[in-house]
Amino acid sequence: MITDVIPHALLIFLILLRCGGICLTAPILGSKAVSVTIRVVAAMFFAVAIYLGLADKGFTPPTTMGALMTMALTETALGALAGLTARLTLDMAMVAGQVAGFPMGLGFSQMADPFNGVPSTSLGRLYTMAALAFAVALGLHREAVMWLYESTTQWPPGSSVDFTAMIPKMMEMICDSVAMGVRLAFPVLASVTFGHITLGIVGKTAPQLNLSALGFSIAILCGGAALFISVNPASEIAARMAVSTLTR
Numbered sequence: 001m002i003t004d005v006i007p008h009a010l011l012i013f014l015i016l017l018r019c020g021g022i023c024l025t026a027p028i029l030g031s032k033a034v035s036v037t038i039r040v041v042a043a044m045f046f047a048v049a050i051y052l053g054l055a056d057k058g059f060t061p062p063t064t065m066g067a068l069m070t071m072a073l074t075e076t077a078l079g080a081l082a083g084l085t086a087r088l089t090l091d092m093a094m095v096a097g098q099v100a101g102f103p104m105g106l107g108f109s110q111m112a113d114p115f116n117g118v119p120s121t122s123l124g125r126l127y128t129m130a131a132l133a134f135a136v137a138l139g140l141h142r143e144a145v146m147w148l149y150e151s152t153t154q155w156p157p158g159s160s161v162d163f164t165a166m167i168p169k170m171m172e173m174i175c176d177s178v179a180m181g182v183r184l185a186f187p188v189l190a191s192v193t194f195g196h197i198t199l200g201i202v203g204k205t206a207p208q209l210n211l212s213a214l215g216f217s218i219a220i221l222c223g224g225a226a227l228f229i230s231v232n233p234a235s236e237i238a239a240r241m242a243v244s245t246l247t248r
Contacts, residue, residue, distance in 0.1 A: 018076070021076045027242060061158075095124075103192040140243050
């Protein structure tokens, strides 16, 4: 009787590790605003639901402790990598805000970010919160749960996973995320640069005017106008790209 229960218990344990990995690192589910108790309970709930929904429970339990440890590490790494990929993409919105804040003169005052645990500027926090709001609206947390279930079909619990085959795809996603962060910051950077160029031309044509005191105001006005227009589309793009990492 006990020997019949052990394979099912080990299967639930491995699924729990995969769910725990994504609940630890994914956006929204893995946010520091969500308590550890809630994340543990959510991982356990997801694990039981996925176990009950598995069509084929033909799981072969490991015969050695080393094999069990290998399976446990594989399941944890698989869930954690999926969550980290989505988090990295969503965090590019914060990077865009950080990059855009410096030419506007808003990058020198930084504050502690309670969600990411790193210092961030006011624009970085603005982009982050806007992207997080869009991610919730687009159902990023639901896509993470769907990925957990669908991944059990592609990589059944306890099976071997070829992580080396994932490296090129992950590198492509990282490069796309970095490029996206630069593109999201470009409207503000271009607007501030245009304002400084215009101010420089006016200073050359009318040197009697003291325009040095207007440099900061021009940067704020030009960057603020571009920010007002671009912050919502930029945050939505970051959120959609984060969702797409879990649906590919």
